[in-house]
Amino acid sequence: MNRDFLMEETKSQMPTRRWEHTLGVMSSAVKLAKRFGADPDRAELAALLHDYCKYWPIAEQRSEYELAGLEPDLLRYDPQLIHGPLAAEIVNRRYGIKDAEVLDAIRYHTSGREAMTLLDKIVCLADYIEPGRDFPSVDAIREMAEHSLERALVAGFDSTIQFLLNKGKKVYPLTLAARNALIDELNRTNPSDGAAE
Numbered sequence: 001m002n003r004d005f006l007m008e009e010t011k012s013q014m015p016t017r018r019w020e021h022t023l024g025v026m027s028s029a030v031k032l033a034k035r036f037g038a039d040p041d042r043a044e045l046a047a048l049l050h051d052y053c054k055y056w057p058i059a060e061q062r063s064e065y066e067l068a069g070l071e072p073d074l075l076r077y078d079p080q081l082i083h084g085p086l087a088a089e090i091v092n093r094r095y096g097i098k099d100a101e102v103l104d105a106i107r108y109h110t111s112g113r114e115a116m117t118l119l120d121k122i123v124c125l126a127d128y129i130e131p132g133r134d135f136p137s138v139d140a141i142r143e144m145a146e147h148s149l150e151r152a153l154v155a156g157f158d159s160t161i162q163f164l165l166n167k168g169k170k171v172y173p174l175t176l177a178a179r180n181a182l183i184d185e186l187n188r189t190n191p192s193d194g195a196a197e
Contacts, residue, residue: 003048006095010048014055022051024130025123032122036149039119046105046123049097052087061086077172078164084110112157112178121149128156135159150182157182 011019026047033043053061061082062075068089074081088107091097105123108116112124129142129152137159144152157179164171 003045006045006048009095010052013052018051018055021130021132022048024132025050025126028126028130029122032126032145032149033119035146036118036122038122042099042102042119043105043122043126045097045099046102046109046119047126049087049091049102050106050109050123050127051083052106053090054083054087056083058082064090074172077170081110081172084108108174108178111172111174112153112182113174114177114181116153116178116181118149121153125149125153125156128152128159148186150186154179154182154186 010022014022026044029043029047030040032038033040053064056064058079061079065075065082065086066072068086070085070089074085085107088103091106092103097103101117101119104117105119108120109123109127113120116124125141125145129138129145137155141152141155141159144155157175161171161175161179
């Protein structure tokens with residue numbers, strides 16, 4: 001699929017500010033891919049498409065999600081979670097994106113999951129730390145991302161979970177599972193460190 005065509009198709013799905021975010025996620029994903037040994041082209045493609053249908057009306061997202069037969073449990077949580085799995089489904093169908101790892105990185109970029117692949121981690125983290133992001137712990141997470149995808153992602157998930165708790169909102173269980181799996185991964189690679197706890 002032609003990159004320029006996909007850029008125009010994606011840009012047409014969102015307001016200018018979100019397109020600028022997408023460009024930031026793309027550049028961050030490419031940098032992370034080069035730093036941690038992933039394929040920069042696949043990282044860029046997943047980043048380009050990660051928010052493909054985020055600005056469709058929520059009612060349309062829900063309807064398309066249900067029509068696609070996707071995991072119904074997710075619909076009991078924040079509607080902001082719908083666009084990841086839905087985008088993976090839509091870009092597969094509309095544009096013939098068949099790369100399962102790219103589709104999974106799109107699908108799980110908001111929630112995370114257990115046993116995240118390298119590409120999952122890169123796209124999820126790029127979404128947190130792209131240059132346009134501005135929240136209290138973002139600089140610390142960017143600094144962690146210089147050395148460890150896993151530590152940076154745990155910090156990102158912690159920030160998200162704390163935000164949801166402060167707002168009195170439910171936390172999607174897959175996000176907790178993703179965080180816990182990353183903690184286990186860090187503890188396996190640095191068993192005497194204790195810093196992952």
